[in-house]
Amino acid sequence: MIDLGAARVAVNSPLNDFNAHLDLVYQHHGDGDPLSFADVRVSLLPSRGMRFWKGRVSLWSEATCPFEPYPMRSALPLFEWGSNWLLAQRLNAYLLLHAGVVARDDRALILPAAPGSGKSTLTCALHLAGWRFMSDEFGVLDPDSGNLLPLLKPAALKNRSIAIIGAHPQARLGPVFPGTRKGDVAHFVPLRDSIVERHRHARPRLVIFPRYRDGGTLKCTPLDAANTAMRLGLNSFNYRTLGAVGFDAVVRLARTTRAFELEYGDLSTAIAHIDTLFAEHA
Template sequence: MQRSIDLGAASVVVRSPLREFNAQLDLLYRDHSQAGDSGFADVRVALLPGPPWRVWGPQVRLWSEASCPFDPYPLDSALPLFEWGTNWLLAQRLNAHVLLHAGVVAREDRALILPAAPGSGKSTLTCALHLAGWRFLSDEFGVLDTESGLLHPLLKPAALKNRSIDIIGGQPGAVLGPVFAGTRKGDVAHFAPDRASVAARRRPVTPALVVFPRYREGAALRCEPVRRAEAAMRLGLNSFNYRKLGPVGFDAILRLARTAPAWEIEYGALADALPCIEQLFGKAS
């Protein structure tokens, strides 16, 4: 089966004969994919089974541009390979924009940006905010327009890991795909954004607030402002292509740091973090 997936800021065409994998795509991309090939795509991939005589059991490979850029995965882990593989390919190709490693949610077309390193709780916090009524734009890529300064949605499922799966999966309205146990990043399940967010994937938003989150088990809530110079540095460090874009990326990051106030929060419970963020966002209005 072949389908086109319109993510907003980018498009993906994926082809695969694997029934289980296609059923998982039907669940997670139910609102923004269509059968067939719509023409231009930023990324084209095929998820194909490997040779049946492999010593380590049935495997799946991701093909793109007539090459396999990644090691094969177990056949029943085609979805994690697709998600991580397309993220990597998008990060290599979308150089018309600054790509922040950040979750992005919005209220009334005003964006909250959550830049963070892996392990900071970014994905869990992004999904929790979405379930609390925020519009979902991205969990992995903050797509910053270098000319307008706006942020474009890139609607892909959020990859939740380990304890985050139960924390988010147990909340009303959460739609998660299957749990893939024992991957290279631990247990993983994918969270699907809601229909309204997908429908708005062509509508950019204005940056209003930057919050650098850091989850630490058992920590009391701590919330501190971040100076503009430090915010600009940290935004650049949490970017996939900041150095590659040179002065264009520098100017875009500097403008973002000047226009959107930045804060750092450390927290041990979502029940503490969410009201704090709501308060900061209200002050940034």
């Protein structure tokens, strides 16, 4: 049983290498009773049946296999992407933003972005610069309280980001999985203090839509509440599913935070600017 904060995932597998990788990237999450409640239950099992599936692994959840088998060496990426997909289907008590979330004390910064925008790299870099890590993939917003809940899963770094984040002396990464469907992938492990505080909520104060451009100069543009609400809805897994609840949640979030679009080409410059914005508006 893996306690992520906002959710619990039960996983079992006979695959020794996968279990070793899981132990590496989910240190300090605790091992609860495997028979207790879990939001998602998965099994990673060797694929059987067709001959061309030999040497592959399948993810099963509640007697269904929602994805094609992966190569056996990519069992951890399959678990990460598969469990993310399952959590996005099932955590409909919350508004789920596709966003990184970091915090200072109990005030949160939300980083919503489309894939390829540099969200994960920036989220990890901010964490290594002293921010509390709350999530990389899911911004979990409670529509009733307006608070953000941590969902402490490792961040999937891809291609160039692996070396950039891995060069930091405090960074802990799992093994590199070359040639996946998303390129080379390695999983960044949040620092222990953030994992220990995975049940500590935070109040959203600042929203930044990041966009990395190689060699680009820093450009920061303020956004009004209407534009912010529209973009938050577009960067949500379950906005349409929640209907009026989702609409009210994004409008409330847009009205109670300050929002900016940030284009950058250098991580250290972006972090310094974010620190300044947060000091001014949070």
